[in-house]
Amino acid sequence: MTTSLTSISAHGALKGFLLSAILLLTACSATTINISGTFPAPLVQKLPLTVGVFYDDAFTNHSFIEINDNTGDDQYIINSGSSQIELFNTMLPAVFEEVVQLDSIDSANALNGLDAVFIPGIEEFQVGLPQKTRLNVYEIWVKYNMRLARTNGDYIADWVMTAYGKSPEETFQSVDAGVNDAANVALRDLAASFTLGFGNVPEIKEWLRSENFQEE
Amino acid sequence: MNILRFKFTYNSIPRLAFVLPAIFFLCSCTTTEIDEFRQSPTAISFDESIVILGRRQNNNYETEEDFVTCVADVVSRGQNSISVVDEQLFLDAMFPFFEPRTAPMRTGHLEQLMAVDVAADKLEEFGIEYIVWLDGITERSDQSGSISCTIGPGGGGCFGFGTWTDDSNFEAEIWDLDTMSSVGSISTDANGQSYMPAVVIPIPLIARVEANACSGLGNQLKQFINGSGT
Numbered sequence: 216m217t218t219s220l221t222s223i224s225a226h227g228a229l230k231g232f233l234l235s236a237i238l239l240l241t242a243c244s245a246t247t248i249n250i251s252g253t254f255p256a257p258l259v260q261k262l263p264l265t266v267g268v269f270y271d272d273a274f275t276n277h278s279f280i281e282i283n284d285n286t287g288d289d290q291y292i293i294n295s296g297s298s299q300i301e302l303f304n305t306m307l308p309a310v311f312e313e314v315v316q317l318d319s320i321d322s323a324n325a326l327n328g329l330d331a332v333f334i335p336g337i338e339e340f341q342v343g344l345p346q347k348t349r350l351n352v353y354e355i356w357v358k359y360n361m362r363l364a365r366t367n368g369d370y371i372a373d374w375v376m377t378a379y380g381k382s383p384e385e386t387f388q389s390v391d392a393g394v395n396d397a398a399n400v401a402l403r404d405l406a407a408s409f410t411l412g413f414g415n416v417p418e419i420k421e422w423l424r425s426e427n428f429q430e431e
Numbered sequence: 432m433n434i435l436r437f438k439f440t441y442n443s444i445p446r447l448a449f450v451l452p453a454i455f456f457l458c459s460c461t462t463t464e465i466d467e468f469r470q471s472p473t474a475i476s477f478d479e480s481i482v483i484l485g486r487r488q489n490n491n492y493e494t495e496e497d498f499v500t501c502v503a504d505v506v507s508r509g510q511n512s513i514s515v516v517d518e519q520l521f522l523d524a525m526f527p528f529f530e531p532r533t534a535p536m537r538t539g540h541l542e543q544l545m546a547v548d549v550a551a552d553k554l555e556e557f558g559i560e561y562i563v564w565l566d567g568i569t570e571r572s573d574q575s576g577s578i579s580c581t582i583g584p585g586g587g588g589c590f591g592f593g594t595w596t597d598d599s600n601f602e603a604e605i606w607d608l609d610t611m612s613s614v615g616s617i618s619t620d621a622n623g624q625s626y627m628p629a630v631v632i633p634i635p636l637i638a639r640v641e642a643n644a645c646s647g648l649g650n651q652l653k654q655f656i657n658g659s660g661t
Contacts, residue, residue: 255523258549352493383493400531407527 245280245289248391250298252399256309257410263428265313267323267332267366270300279340284347291390293342295398303335306406310413323366330428331371336360338375342394345384352381353393355401361409363419372418378405461623461638463647467655469615471607474658479560480514481506481656482521483603486566487531494565498601498645502565505649511657516557525553542611559608561656567601567619569641578629589629597640598622603652617655619648 276296283290307314317323323332336359343354357378363371380400382393414420422428475481483503485494499518507515522529528550535541541562545551578591602618623638 255526257527258525258553259527260549381493383495403526403530404532407530407533410527411533 245292246390247292247294248394250293250295250395250398252298252301252395252402254302254305254399254402254406256305257406259310259410261312262310262414262423264311264330265315265328266307266311267315267317267326267329268303268307269317269320269323269332269334270303271334271336274336275300277337277340279342281342281344291342291344291394293340293394293398295340298398298402299335299337302402302406306410307333310410320364320368323364326366329366330426332364332366334362334364336362342397343381344390345393351384353384353390353397354381355379355394355397357401357405359405363422371422372416374416374418376405376408376412378402378408380404461621461640461643463619463621463643465647465651466618467615467651468617469655471610471612471614472658473561473605473607473614473656475513475560475656477514478558480516480558481561481563482516482518482557482559483563483565484518484521484529484534486534486564488534488536489566492568493531494567494601495569498567498569498641499565501642501645502603502649502652505646506653506656509653511653513653513656516559521557524557525550538606538612541606541608545608545611554608561614562606562608563652564604564606565601566604567599569597569599569644572596572598573624576627578627578633580629588631589633590631591629593627593629594624596622596624597638599641599644601644601648603648605652605655615655617648617651619644619651621647 274296277294277299278296279293280289281291281293282288304316315326315329317326317332320332320334323329337357338360339356339358341354341356343350343352343356345351345353348354355378359376359378360373361376362373365371378401380397380402382396382400384393414423483499483506485496485499487493496518503515503518506513527533528544528547529535535544545554572595574593574595576591576593578589578593580589581587599619599621602616604616605614606612607614621640621644623640623643625638626636628634628636
């Protein structure tokens with residue numbers, strides 16, 4: 216008995232076979248992708264501020280579910296919370312003179328010497344997969360809501376930041392690796408925008424001026 | 432101001448002894464064209480370095496990290512080699528000033544960057560004399576043909592023929608950190624057709640388009656920076 220498998224273009228033969236095999240093996244369950252990476256400390260002059268930072272549960276355990284367009288089932292579960300925390304824990308101490316991690320926003324009042332409390336949040340998370348977009352890149356887009364508050368809870372600034380990262384699709388590269396690479400580029404993009412743009416947010420600029428906080 | 436033009440043609444002949452004679456006629460072939468544009472004289476001493484960075488701000492493509500590494504390898508090896516700082520090491524050390532969204536696009540932006548003390552100090556620490564920006568992509572087109580593969584209890588095999596064209600276009604722009612100006616650029620255009628006949632097993636006859644673009648651009652860049660490119 217002889218079975219004809221398929222007739223495909225020469226270049227995509229092996230790739231198509233592997234993709235089919237992977238799709239068959241993963242058709243029934245969602246794939247979990249845990250974003251991981253290391254981030255360099257930004258090379259900027261520190262602001263002379265002692266800032267408390269509070270990560271809420273939604274931020275710490277941030278997870279995004281990509282739905283399979285054909286079946287409506289969960290296709291990929293992308294967990295980025297731990298990488299987000301790692302990024303902010305690397306970035307904030309490079310931007311501010313001192314950073315204190317808070318268990319709750321209310322605990323800021325009990326701490327002496329805090330100039331402000333910073334609360335990052337994720338509003339939207341989008342992923343672009345080559346198999347859906349027909350582009351040869353993996354893409355990640357994240358919309359953040361950043362808040363800076365006084366220790367009594369009054370907001371100093373509430374602003375939106377976006378981060379974008381893309382990673383070219385490579386032969387035999389897994390979806391996990393492609394999404395992870397794109398997410399790391401997006402997180403670096405956020406850190407770059409934040410460190411260079413923090414002092415230019417109008418409300419923060421005004422607050423820094425009014426409180427006589429100047430760059431060292 | 433000089434404009435130089437070089438043209439190389441490489442023919443690679445398959446070495447497999449069992450390949451049919453007709454395949455020799457169809458051997459893969461790459462044509463590489465390199466243009467150099469010099470605005471100012473250049474020179475570098477043994478204790479100075481350069482860094483080669485890929486442009487990644489374009490929406491449609493980004494310069495491949497592998498191509499940047501390949502060009503850096505060519506420049507840092509052989510006769511008249513130049514010390515090249517690793518791209519990722521440089522990007523991490525200079526973070527956040529050379530990220531896709533924040534990297535200087537023109538030499539005027541470089542002047543603004545050098546006004547930031549921490550950035551200027553770090554660049555001096557590296558001993559970097561020139562920054563080389565690589566921008567480009569390899570595109571595949573004219574894909575045609577098909578290969579059928581069959582498998583059964585007694586064995587299997589493939590039969591058919593496929594072909595495609597690769598086209599690599601890259602440009603290197605060289606910035607002098609002393610004068611904070613562009614001292615010239617080198618562009619390369621390489622293209623070639625690959626073939627894959629299949630008689631029982633597929634026999635790839637791959638045109639080494641990107642590899643030829645890399646070696647051509649790397650060697651020309653080495654000459655350019657050493658000051659012997661005129």
